[in-house]
Amino acid sequence: MPPRFADAAAVRAGLAAVDYLCDDPIAGVVYLADRLEKPVLVEGPAGTGKTQLAKSVAEATGSRLIRLQCYEGLDEAKALYEWNYKKQLLRIQAERGSERSWDGISDDIFSDEFLLARPLLEAIRATDPVVLLIDEVDRVEVETEALLLELLSDYQVSIPELGTLEANQVPLVFLTSNSTRELSEALKRRCLYLHIDYPDVEREKQIVLTKVPGIAESLADQVARVVRSIRRLDLKKSPSVSETLDWARTLVLLGADRIDAELAVQTANILLKYQSDIAKAAKELAAADGVSPDLSPAAAAAG
Amino acid sequence: MTAATAAGAPAGAGDRLLGLLNGFIAELRAAGIPTSLTESLDAMEAVKHVPIQDRETFKHALAATLVKNQSHWRAFETVFEVYFSLRGPEYALDAADGPGDPDDEGLLDGPGDGAGAGDALTPEDLAEMLYRALMSGDGAMMRAAARQSVRRYGGMEPGRPVGGTYYLYRTLRNLDLDGVLERLLRQAQDASGSASAPLDQRLRRDEYEHRIERLKKEIEAEIRRRLVADRGIEAMARTLRKPLPEDVDFMHASREEMIDLRKAIHPLTRKLAVRLARKRRHRRRGPLDFRSTVRHSLSYGGVPAEPKFRHPRPHKPEIMVVADVSGSVAAFARFTLQLVYAISSQFSKVRSFAFIDGLDEVTRFFEGTDDVGEAVHRVNAEADVVWVDGHSDYGHALGVFWGRYGADVGPRTTVMILGDARNNYHAAESWIVKAISDKARQVYWLNPEPRSYWDTGDSIVSQYAGFCDGVFEVRNLRQLSAFVDHLA
DSSP: OSSSSSSHHHHHHHHHHTOOOOOOOHHOOOOOOOHHOOEEEOSSTTTTSSSHHHHHHHHHTTTTTEEEEOOOTTOHHHHHEEOOOOHHHHHHHHHHTTTTHHHHHHHTTSSGEEEEOHHHHHHHHSSSSSEEEEEEEESOOOOHHHHHHHHHHHHHHTTTTTEEEEOSSSSEEEEOOOOOOOOOOHHHSSSSSEOOOOOOOOHHHHHHHHHHOOHHHHHHHHHHHHHHHHHOOOOOOOHHHHHHHHHHHHHHTOOOOOOOOHHHTTHHHHHOHHHHHHHHHHHHHHHHHTTTHHHHHHHHHHO | HHHHHHHOOOOHHHEEEEEEHHHHHHHHHHOOOOOOOOHHHHHHHHHTTTTTTHHHHHHHHHHHHOOOGGHHHHHHHHHHHHHHHHOOOOOOOGGGGGGGGOOOGGGGTTTTTTOOOOGGHHHHHHHHHHHHHHHHOOOHHHHHHHHHHHHIIIIITTTOOOHHHHHHHHHHHEEEHHHHHHHHHHHHHTTTOSOHHEEEEHHHHHHHHHHHHHHHHHHHHHHHHHHHHHOOOOHHHHHHHHEEEEEEOOOGOOHHHHHHHHHHHHHHHHHHHHHHHHHHHHOOSSSHHHHHHHHHHGGTOOOOOOBOOOOOOOOEEEEEEEOOOOOGGGHHHHHHHHHHTTGGGGSEEEEEEEEESSSSEEHHHHTTOOOHHHHHHHHHHHHHOOOOSSSHHHHHHHHHHHHHHHGGGTTTEEEESOOBBBBOOOOOOHHHHHHHHSSSSSSEEEOOOOOTTTSSTOOOHHHHHTTEEEEEEOSSSSHHHHHHHHOO
């Protein structure tokens, strides 16, 4: 199978065409993942576009996206494959009158026809190009991670009754994690590692410009700068990119053409979701010299 | 270099790169970053696919294959800078020195030399250059300014056995970046007219501070480059080797390390809280419920075919933290309190006490606030923990604890005593620990000193240890989180 991207610049251009603006590290790792045929483990704060990266790569390469959402209690039957018991029973009943031996039947009912493919197996068996997204992998238990290992290193799935199914084509695999726990060494070893942090001002401005229709460039620039200033504070939860976008949309709806301290503190509740954070940001934004300090309690009340 | 040209390149170049990478990976391991064999093979494979001239891409390719933990990034970056700092055309050291100064000695021209091409710049010129670079925020200009500043002010001498921080300090002191920041702000203020909104001022200040940070990084990198040229890669890598955030010793952390620690503790508490909550939910079933089993056996004709179990009663311990907050161990107490409060939802109640030679309950500072850092600050400022002279007196402090709060210690209480047990030769009063231990569910002693120092000098850990359920050496975040995990 030919590589999907010619070089890192091609990744960047391809993703930009589907409105995903990535920086050089992201493009570089996606390119390497394609060349080395390795999965990518994407970590980073919530709302920085980890899942969106996989979706956008799928869109940019014209591949089908197969998604496995992880949760506590995820098991083989939900992630890999399952035998279709009902169909197997029907089959056995249908054979009841005939002369066939049990061996024949059992060979028969453990065949491809009775296999229900779950996302991981589906990605392996697909003949069209696919991108496999294993979302929030940190939510499964450590033991369940082991389910993924064979797939991630060899792109194959072993089914005791059938033998080993190898991949028809090597899918591009993305695993995302919010790092609520340390992933096992075994899993990390098999992946390329990509940490997506909050974008820098310039990139965030571009993202706002791309995703918020009708926003003036000066406003987008100001939005990105204010958000950076807020992220520099010591907060419980920094604003994510999606919250930046929500905020920018709100400002556009409000018909604002520039942000002043008052507007910023009034709408801070879109960016920040904790009362203590809102109060702190309001205080900081209004405290730039010259503003009467009585703004801050009002701002706290507004939140 | 693309994959094709890499293959076609003379074998010598490939071997050199391989050797360099090998040394690089060995140094990563020495710095504590776990790098497996397969990962290093991946790294070698990866660099075939990226252009080596492009330093950033090359760095990220190595990082993607070798560093699988964000907190190791900084250590990785340092090693990378050392190993690959002299490579790449725009990083050639003589670039700024001009063709007239090709010899290596020129790199380390001090201000006293007076002959190097770089000294043509007067301090005023340099200040102007710096100012313009910061004004425009242009990367190449900043790099040039950083290079000139180090040449002018670093005063680097070949073979002088001082660390990079010394040169950094010398350079920064001469640059007066605070003054430059003020000038930039004033300039911007004048340009935009006097009635500029405070928010704009704030944003501008943030922008310039950000640029100055970048400049400082450039200066640091420049100094490192020169040092590497002087001393060689291996020696430099060894001097720069620093413990990873989770291995930094609480008691000997530098100011920068403290800031890193504070940053590291937040994700750590989050991970710990999730893990504990999960562990609790998945606790095995409780003991056999005999009554219920018999009742259910009726539907099987009296055969107890389906054993029933009690619901597990998750014990939520009540925690009492008794922390020595005297100078030597204050940082340790701070992190422990922070961690305990961050996961306080796992405990039914948390009370905290601080002492030096007197003792005071400090629970009230932590109640109703989200900001543990602030609370710790108030503990230091407001709590009444000094009795006589402000030197640790465990005996007296424990006596006060027992007298005032001893009645509150019950069979559900876990008591954690934090301190180095350096008692300044006061009376130990270890019977109090025994008395607490008799009443409490558990008593743990956490000592931030290395085990080999225990019971040396005025340390009397072993006098208390006999009455505790466990005495732990807790010197870094790794040990601390392991202990808290064990606790809940």
